[in-house]
Amino acid sequence: MATILVIGGNFAGLTSALEIKRRLKNQDHRVVVISNHENFLFVPSLIWIPFREREIEDISLPLRPILETHGVEFLLATATKILAEESKVETTSGTYEYDYLVIATGPSLxxxxxxxxxxxxxxxxxxxxxxxxxxxxxxxxxxxxxxxxxxxxxxxxxxxxxxxxxxxxxxxxxxxxxxxxxxxxxxxxxxxxxxxxxxxxxxxxxxxxxxxxxxxxxxxxxxxxxxxxxxxxxxxxxxxxxxxxxxxxxxPFLGQEVVRNSPGVGNAKGYVPVHDTYQHKTYPNIFAAGIAVDVPVPFVTPVAVGVPKTGYPADEAGKTVGENIARLVNDNVDLKSRPFAKIPGLCVMDAGHKEVIIVSNHLMKPREFAAIIPNPIYDEGKRLFEKYFLWKTKHGYSYLP
Ligand SMILES: Cc1cc2nc3c(=O)[nH]c(=O)nc-3n(C[C@H](O)[C@H](O)[C@H](O)COP(=O)(O)OP(=O)(O)OC[C@H]3O[C@@H](n4cnc5c(N)ncnc54)[C@H](O)[C@@H]3O)c2cc1C
The missing domain is CATH 3.50.50.60 (FAD/NAD(P)-binding domain)
Incomplete structure (x- = not known):
């Protein structure tokens, strides 16, 4: 029986955990999410909180029932150190061993x-x-x-x-x-x-x-x-x-403290260096997804600009991690590759009672297709997207787009 720990339970972590469990269905493996928040938070809607268009409860879902319904364990704790050589994670609630680890801890500011x-x-x-x-x-x-x-x-x-x-x-x-x-x-x-x-x-x-x-x-x-x-x-x-x-x-964002505290796991900014399979470049039993991943900036600008690691690529990386860990658990070492730069771009930008939809076949250049389209019906697209994503998350349908 393999034990898979996932640190972080939001976009990338929740998707990874549910996808690992779904792909290992009917097999006796433990998947545990360690999160320092008991709720999933739909972060993109935070922009409406200051103007009282949303309350935090409107964009939050309790994680435990979502996970437990799908056979994933939940540990409410903060991971404080990753001992990569020993395959252990120290948390505020004890030390845990793993066969595979997913780092999906998002950013610190x-x-x-x-x-x-x-x-x-x-x-x-x-x-x-x-x-x-x-x-x-x-x-x-x-x-x-x-x-x-x-x-x-x-x-x-x-x-x-x-x-x-x-x-x-x-x-x-x-x-x-x-x-x-x-x-x-x-x-x-x-x-x-x-x-x-x-x-x-x-x-x-x-x-x-x-x-x-x-x-x-x-x-x-x-x-x-x-x-x-x-x-x-x-x-x-x-x-x-x-x-x-x-x-x-x-x-600007940095990686989380737990990564910065763990020698060999992250780079100087606390981001995790991974291959296009989201597997760690040094530790093959560690994966990362979402903002935790190191994505080198592919252009030079007069003033530094960071790469946006948005929700869609976080979700896509989570799916790839789920698939790859399930393959490794079943002794298949042929891992799926999904380079960050080639993930399609899909983003709805609210522009204050109007919005624009940004779509491209690849997040980064070169692209064959890219467009920015104003939505004729005010800012309903992002609101519908929020409702859809919360519905999908509540039901644990991690495989949906
Ligand atoms: C204001 C705002 C608006 C945005 N709007 C959009 C948008 O419109 N569209 C879009 O696609 N993207 C948007 N994004 C980006 C999107 O929110 C991120 O891409 C997404 O949240 C990344 O997911 P993640 O799982 O990597 O990180 P997060 O969502 O940050 O999740 C990380 C989780 O890990 C937990 N964690 C961290 N450290 C530990 C630890 N040591 N132990 C245990 N748990 C830990 C955190 O508490 C958190 O729950 C927006 C971001 C912001 C800030």
């Missing part, structure tokens, strides 16, 4: 830039439930006393798409609250051009975003190299100082 972030700095962040909730009061205060606002992403940030979504929702809600004309709104981005998105751009994205920005009167600064935030000013390397009363800046 890098607030090392002076003044960045809601706890030790002055900018808001929409990446975690608590931080997204905290923006509600800040936004209410801002509406009472409007002033300049700066939204954007710090150098190295990979999740620029979510920052764009926040920008357009922020702008839309200022209009709804009747104060848009009292706010000078600026977007700063490390991208070399609008719509680069950390994937080298998509045909048609830059002109479309230019139109949005012009019609909504949003000033923008490309190649913005943010170096410091003070109580009331964002400072760029070229000396530009941007005063603000409200600011949301997407930070």
């Amino acid at each position: 890098d607030y090392s830039l002076p003044g960045l972030g809601p706890k030790t700095g002055y900018t808001q962040c929409v990446c975690t439930p608590n931080d997204a909730l905290a923006i509600r009061d800040r936004f209410d205060q801002f509406v009472e006393h409007p002033g300049p606002a700066v939204i954007g992403a710090a150098p190295g940030a990979g999740c620029t798409g979510a920052a764009y979504e926040f920008l357009f929702n922020f702008e839309y809600n200022l209009r709804k609250r009747g104060v848009r004309d009292r706010v000078e709104l600026t977007w700063i981005t490390p991208e070399p051009f609008l719509g680069h998105f950390g994937i080298g751009g998509i045909k048609g994205a830059a002109p479309m975003l230019h139109k949005f920005f012009d019609s909504l009167h949003i000033r923008y600064i490309e190649n913005a190299d943010l170096v410091e935030v003070t109580k009331d000013e964002l400072r760029l390397r070229d000396g530009t100082a941007l005063p603000f009363s409200f600011s949301m800046i997407m930070p």
Whole structure:
């Protein structure tokens, strides 16, 4: 009997665990998810939390029943160290041995830039439930006393798409609250051009975003190299100082502490180096999926831009990991290869009561097909996607797209 541990129970971890168990159906193997959260969280809908369009409960599902219904065990604990040479994981609830390990721990947020972030700095962040909730009061205060606002992403940030979504929702809600004309709104981005998105751009994205920005009167600064935030000013390397009363800046991501604490498992940033099979480059019984995976940036830009490891590739990698571990457990060493860059791109970007759908045959260039299409029916696509994904997750249908 093999024991397979999966650290992390969100997009990549949940899919991996359910797929391993599904593919090893009727075989007597243990699959255990170790997660420090008892719920699955549909992270993409966090952008609506600050504007009270969602509550955290609306986008959360309890993990234990989903997993146990499908024969997967659940351990509510934080993994603190991976002892790769001994095939063991230390957690806040004991040490566990494994035959195979999946690392699906997602990102931690890098607030090392002076003044960045809601706890030790002055900018808001929409990446975690608590931080997204905290923006509600800040936004209410801002509406009472409007002033300049700066939204954007710090150098190295990979999740620029979510920052764009926040920008357009922020702008839309200022209009709804009747104060848009009292706010000078600026977007700063490390991208070399609008719509680069950390994937080298998509045909048609830059002109479309230019139109949005012009019609909504949003000033923008490309190649913005943010170096410091003070109580009331964002400072760029070229000396530009941007005063603000409200600011949301997407930070760069790092791998999780458990990976950074485990010698030989991750690189300097805490990401796990894997082959195109998602198998660890040094330890063949370790796999990784989702944001935990090391994806080298395939382009050079004047200011560092990270690669977005979005939900669809996290889910696809989880499926590949599930298939490959099931093969190894059954002594089949012919593993499936699914290079990250060649996974199709599929993303719906909410643009504040309207949205655009981004599709491509490959996430990264070269691509044979790529398009950005405005949705004629407001922003219903992302809302439908949320409902579909929560339905699929609740029923544990990990094999569905
Ligand atoms: C605001 C925002 C909006 C986004 N919008 C979109 C979008 O519209 N479309 C899209 O495709 N993608 C979007 N993304 C990206 C998407 O959320 C990620 O791709 C996805 O969450 C990655 O899945 P993951 O499983 O790798 O990581 P996560 O979803 O972060 O899951 C990792 C899990 O591991 C747990 N964990 C971490 N460390 C430990 C530990 N030591 N022990 C135990 N458990 C641990 C965490 O608590 C978490 O539950 C967005 C991201 C953000 C932040």
